[in-house]
Amino acid sequence: MAQFGADDLRPDQLAALHRRITGWFAETARDLPWRERHCSPWGVLVSEIMLQQTPVVRVLPVWREWLERWPTPAALAGEPAGEAVRSWGRLGYPRRALRLHSAAAAIVRDHGGSVPGNYTELLALPGVGSYTAAAVAAFAFGRRETVVDTNIRRVHARLVSGVALPSPSLNAAEMRLAAELLPDDVGTSVHWNAAVMELGALVCTARAPKCADCPVRDSCAWLAAGEPPPSYVPKGQAWHGTDRQVRGAVMAVLRLADAPVPAEMFQREPADLGFAADGIGVPLSALHRLNSAPEQLERAMAGLLGDGLAELHQGGYRLPA
DNA sequence: GAACCGTGGGG
DNA sequence: TCCCCAAGGTT
Known part of the structure; x- marks a missing residue:
C-alpha cells in the first residue's frame, strides 16, 4: 500500500520534528530510576x-x-x-x-x-x-541505534505514514523509516529514541490519543488525513481456559511455597485441599485457582518443566534450584 | 509468519 | 463486566 515515508519530509521539517519532540521530552519526561545518570x-x-x-x-x-x-x-x-x-x-x-x-x-x-x-x-x-x-x-552506552518498540512504531505510523496503527508485525519498511528519521548526531539520537517512545507512551497512545497535548500535532499525517480508522482489527489473545492461565496459577503456588508442592496437591478437588496446605506456606486461595481439567493441568506442568520454570524434587514441584 | 508465553489496570 | 493492551522474544 502507498504510505508516506521519510522521503516526503524535507530536511528542515525533519529537524523541526527532532527539535519539538526532544524539547517536549526535556520538559515532561517521567523521572524513572533507570533513566538517571548514575544508573x-x-x-x-x-x-x-x-x-x-x-x-x-x-x-x-x-x-x-x-x-x-x-x-x-x-x-x-x-x-x-x-x-x-x-x-x-x-x-x-x-x-x-x-x-x-x-x-x-x-x-x-x-x-x-x-x-x-x-x-x-x-x-x-x-x-x-x-x-x-x-x-x-x-x-546505557549512548550509542546511535535504531530503537523500534511498539510506541515508536505507533508514533511513526501516525505522524509520518498517516495510518492509525502500525502493521501487525514489525517489517523492513518500518525499520527503514525509523533509520531515516533517526538524528545524525549521536547525542541527539539517544534523546530522540527516548522521546519518541515517551510520546507514544503518554500522548500518542493506542486508545484515545491525547492529540491536544501533542507537540507535533500540526505535522501529523494521521490528523491531517482526518484520523482514518485502522485498516485491520488487532486480534486479542485468548486467556480463559488456556494453558497459560493454568501455568500462571501453578507458578503463583510455586512462588509462595517454601517446600516442594506434592504432585497430588495439583489434582485435588478444591473442597478437598485442606489436607496438605500446611507446611508448604501456600494459602488455599492460591490452590483453588488450580481447579482445571486434569489433562490440561498435566500439559501445563509438562510445559513448565520443559521450560525450566519448575522442577521435580522428592515427589513435589518447586522452582528451579 | 503464526502461535505461544502472564498479569492487572483502565476504558 | 468485558475487552484491550503494555519498553518483546522465542520457536
Whole structure:
C-alpha cells in the first residue's frame, strides 16, 4: 500500500520534528530510576527486560528490589535461577526472569561481569532481541541505534505514514523509516529514541490519543488525513481456559511455597485441599485457582518443566534450584 | 509468519 | 463486566 515515508519530509521539517519532540521530552519526561545518570548498564538491562509487555508502574517496585538485592550481574548469577523467578513476582511471563538469570551468567562468563555495550553482543544474550539490544546500547552506552518498540512504531505510523496503527508485525519498511528519521548526531539520537517512545507512551497512545497535548500535532499525517480508522482489527489473545492461565496459577503456588508442592496437591478437588496446605506456606486461595481439567493441568506442568520454570524434587514441584 | 508465553489496570 | 493492551522474544 502507498504510505508516506521519510522521503516526503524535507530536511528542515525533519529537524523541526527532532527539535519539538526532544524539547517536549526535556520538559515532561517521567523521572524513572533507570533513566538517571548514575544508573548502571545492568540496571538499564534489567529494566528493559522487565518492561517487555509490562507497564512501567508495575515494574518500578520490582526493579528497585532487584537492583538492591542484585546490584551486579555476578550477584544474580551467584544465586539459583528459582530465586530470580520468585522475586519476579507477578510481573508476568516468568521465562523472562529465567532468561535474565541466564544472561547474567553469560555476562560473567563471556564479558568479565560487565554488560557488553554493542548491539551484536547484547543481541546474543538470552532474552535480548532486536529492540532490547538497541535500547540498552542507546540508553546505557549512548550509542546511535535504531530503537523500534511498539510506541515508536505507533508514533511513526501516525505522524509520518498517516495510518492509525502500525502493521501487525514489525517489517523492513518500518525499520527503514525509523533509520531515516533517526538524528545524525549521536547525542541527539539517544534523546530522540527516548522521546519518541515517551510520546507514544503518554500522548500518542493506542486508545484515545491525547492529540491536544501533542507537540507535533500540526505535522501529523494521521490528523491531517482526518484520523482514518485502522485498516485491520488487532486480534486479542485468548486467556480463559488456556494453558497459560493454568501455568500462571501453578507458578503463583510455586512462588509462595517454601517446600516442594506434592504432585497430588495439583489434582485435588478444591473442597478437598485442606489436607496438605500446611507446611508448604501456600494459602488455599492460591490452590483453588488450580481447579482445571486434569489433562490440561498435566500439559501445563509438562510445559513448565520443559521450560525450566519448575522442577521435580522428592515427589513435589518447586522452582528451579 | 503464526502461535505461544502472564498479569492487572483502565476504558 | 468485558475487552484491550503494555519498553518483546522465542520457536
